[in-house]
Amino acid sequence: MLPRGRPRALGAATLLLLLLLVVGFFLFGRDPEYGLRAAATFDGDPYGSRNRSASGLHPLLPPKCELLHVAIVCAGYNSSREVITLVKSVLFYRKNPLHLHLVTDAVARNILETLFRTWMVPAVVIRFYDAEELKPLISWIPNTHYSGLYGLMKLVLPSILPLSLARVIVLDTDVTFSSDIAELWALFAHFSDKQVVGLVENQSDWYLGNLWKNHRPWPALGRGFNTGVILLWLDRLRQTGWEQMWTLTAKRELLTLMATSLADQDVFNAVIKEHPELVHPLPCVWNVQLSDHTLAERCYLEAADLKVIHWNSPKKLRVKNKHAEFFRNLHLTFLGYDGKLLRRELFGCPNQLPPGAEQLQQALAQLDEEEPCFEFRQQQLTVHRVHITFLPHQPPPPRPHDVTLVAQLSMDRLQMLEALCRHWSGPMSLALYLTDAEAQQFLHFVETSPVLSARKDVAYHIVYRDGPLYPVNQLRNVALAQALTPYVFLSDIDFLPAYSLYDYLRASIEQLELGSRRKAALVVPAFETLHYRFSFPNSKAELLTLLDAGSLHIFRYHEWPQGHAPTDYAHWREAQAPYHVQWAADYEPYVVVPRDCPRYDPRFVGFGWNKVAHIIELDAQEYELLVLPEAFSIHLPHAPSLDISRFRSSPTYRDCLQALKEEFHQDLSRHYGAAALKYLTALQQSQSRA
């Protein structure tokens, strides 16, 4: 019971004091930086959040299954590569479902649609917006920044994102996360009623306007703000009349300034200079800017924890600064990170499996791990992430008889690429089976090769490694699907075509009136050399001389004669015109066919029978087989692949291949009926011979 009267009031006052102390302790004692941080955010101290305090925001994290929205503008081949590393870093730390709003040009959309479809990350929704349609909205602004028009598109996001969307995080493609994006989302809760845009202060002196004589940047508050990471409160922006506000400001500034130097960032800063109440300053750790003359050190030396790194120099990872190595390591973590490991569900959230994922999970779950061919079954079902046109690519102009060389390879055949480029001057579509880390090595390899970097007509498609068996036919199908000419030369990476082959094939296609009149497969006879160093024949005559001298052989003449015997090399020696040959068991010539030819059967993984099955399919669909008299290509020596070694040493491997063959024939019979009987008979004959 409380004492009465004055003593009672005194008691109450004492209690009050005590309570105040308790409140003070909990508010400031438990998290001594809370007040300090709040100050840092509002008084404009851009290097606030001096220590662990930034993590003190956790209690305000969005609920476990809340959907977070992220918008990114992405155009072209290089930005498409960049954005994937960004997305990997976000996915690695995220614990919430995500909705990505991607504003893309046609190139990026093509790449990213394929990538996300094959990536199959649970609890990620992707929506694309056509950058082309936005161009008229911003193309009136002259801009000298390297991001071109695309940088400016961030300004119009409030107009183009769905009206139902109240808030969004906007990211440049050149940022890397090292924290959970929900912590960034949580900062929306710190906005005052008036604030509509959250930004980190610039960590450079650009907007101070004293970098050189007559340096006249756009107007900004102090150092201004960087727009690599933006919190946009969309519905408030729409209410404020954002569109009119920024266009008026931009038009006015453009009366005296020639163009924006830093794209959208100049406009954002000019608007903020006029309306400082609109901006909510974010702690510097959410956009650590690594330009050449960065002042970021003032931020990260004090912080316990970096949240987002921004490679905002045109030099990107090659930027020079004292701690560049540290930041590169963070970034390389995600460059080389195996993206398939991000196919992680969010426990306890409503299931958001991407299309096809559920059936796939069920099919995989039904496999019997103890079954001897389990590895084959699993590999066949594997959906590999696919990054088409990994490097900048110039599609070939439409030409009615043009041919694309189609092949696939892994890291151990990179050294073939330069030679291949010297031998084949036409377009190529190559599928590369690589890990994420190897894809980066491959990039470096191409960039440092004058031969390869000069060729823009070679399209490289990365199929990411997953599983122990080489998915040869899945790779071929990826490369085939991306060929853009009416005809394709289905080759293998260890073969060098005759120097004249590209021209000769186009002439032959025209002459033979393929496509229009005939369904035909043109056979390119295959040879091999066993010598490391080898003087490549310049003509059929030279080739025949080498053949007679024993320095060249018919391909696999001793090991696997039936593979190419039907080509009839004796006939070929003398032939002056294309001649017909008939299909026979195990025939697997290299052929030129229309692009719409049957796909390869993806059940054949690892070594063996992958091309044989394709030729059967062509024959079953009544493709003529025509051998070209002047065409040839030559196989160079290499060590046996791991798959061929396993085939040779493992009876199980051979049994599994046999099982695949039989299933293939069953499907063939189902599809072609009696017409497929000859293939089965041939198979049985060859088995009884074996």
Place this chain on the structure above:
Amino acid sequence: MLPRGRPRALGAATLLLLLLLVVGFFLFGRDPEYGLRAAATFDGDPYGSRNRSASGLHPLLPPKCELLHVAIVCAGYNSSREVITLVKSVLFYRKNPLHLHLVTDAVARNILETLFRTWMVPAVVIRFYDAEELKPLISWIPNTHYSGLYGLMKLVLPSILPLSLARVIVLDTDVTFSSDIAELWALFAHFSDKQVVGLVENQSDWYLGNLWKNHRPWPALGRGFNTGVILLWLDRLRQTGWEQMWTLTAKRELLTLMATSLADQDVFNAVIKEHPELVHPLPCVWNVQLSDHTLAERCYLEAADLKVIHWNSPKKLRVKNKHAEFFRNLHLTFLGYDGKLLRRELFGCPNQLPPGAEQLQQALAQLDEEEPCFEFRQQQLTVHRVHITFLPHQPPPPRPHDVTLVAQLSMDRLQMLEALCRHWSGPMSLALYLTDAEAQQFLHFVETSPVLSARKDVAYHIVYRDGPLYPVNQLRNVALAQALTPYVFLSDIDFLPAYSLYDYLRASIEQLELGSRRKAALVVPAFETLHYRFSFPNSKAELLTLLDAGSLHIFRYHEWPQGHAPTDYAHWREAQAPYHVQWAADYEPYVVVPRDCPRYDPRFVGFGWNKVAHIIELDAQEYELLVLPEAFSIHLPHAPSLDISRFRSSPTYRDCLQALKEEFHQDLSRHYGAAALKYLTALQQSQSRA
């Protein structure tokens, strides 16, 4: 001003109420789970911390640069691999300096000392404790758990860790972190005065004692606690008389129970059953246990955030449970993570660079990126992480004339290993240049190969990839340093030795009385075949027949005759006894030498001159060169390596190699004076010829 009298009291009471509301809001509203979690910790609800609340502990994180202590018991080859993945996961998320206290057997110490020395992670201190010395303290406890005696060693940590150490986190090698270990350390602050050990409840029904008829586990509180993750308050344990307490309990229980089934865990639980006041229950997310019949789902389906995963089934990653794939992906993240990316400094903490790191940084900083041979210089300076004896290994018994085959390889030569094992029945020491991810593929490759998994006398040493050039001589030196026999056969991975070579070499060494009397290098003549499939000669006579038939050649006879010409193959054909040969320019035979021979010159990276320099060194040190008349080995065909392709295509590459040669000769002159003149003369002659 406050109203007086009753109204004043009333006003005070209102204010009080308001304040209580405010306090309540801040205490429970901001972090609504705080109370709940506290309850979860104390009322024994093991699946507490139902959502984000666990992160609410951040405000109590230790200060930025506070040193955190971790103790791990680790013995043998497999645990040494495991612990590295654990350490990688800890380092990835950590932001504090760490002190690792490693209790190891001789094998693990040898492996981990090399690894941490070459890893050079800043702000990590390692101290080793000899497990051998602890055995007497616990060997009296009969134990049937797969961890053997080593599991029990966690019990004696309070006695053996330094007295100055007040608190320590103890981890099993089979846990993986997915959070900052400082958050775990912060939980010490929640201990009451009496509590000395922090543990997560068991996520299985083992200790309930109803798993099968007559199942009699050790006593425990309810489900008991799991000891994969322990917070040990060491000084309190020492004060409580921990040693006496646990030994008394264990002795008493062992009167009725035969042995511990779960090692230290049984003893910990028996002590806690008697003294429940000693334990501080930790939130379940700090030890998500993935045994076969785990109940962990109850924990992780509700949690927003898993902190530590524990693979506490003997099946480890192959454990079956509904979400195994999810957890495997988390674990595979660190299995395949490039450990060099963890060489990250902690900004703002006093510099704690490991030995040598500072000089290395300075040397690297002095390199000129624009210099044409920059890549070579950088590669030479690179300190690669080295994991010696990556797989279980049985060192050869000491035999005075025994020979170890020494070679190096990368992923693209794995398929050579089985053939090599068939040709060489003696010990081997092989250095493998791999990425962390490739090392796991390699492990799988060996485990699934009956030939390789049967061989325990082959030691595999992983040198982790870093940089664009193959560090061939650094690899050779690693393999050479780990050879345990008195002699070594310095070979290359593409060579298969004669079947008889191992026996023949040992006999020759004995006969020639090497080592004791003579400093000699025994030359093994080298041949090559160009055929993929090749019937290996069983004798010198058969080899000569193949040579005469043209199916075999002297190694590189056409491309680089000077490399082996001094071996004098004409003499060898007829030779019945070992014969002397003289050094000549560019000579690079494969030789057998005493293990203490000169090391390879690590400046030669990439292709070219790496063996030539070593033979010069042998000659300069006056090793006799003796060709063995019955010895031979044969090189199998393979595609040219990326390095040799670059050598052939890049003039800069050749110029850099030339520069290396010249520097090598300068060093040679400095070292051997006039005696080295002949090498320089030879070099100049060969250059003037070229």
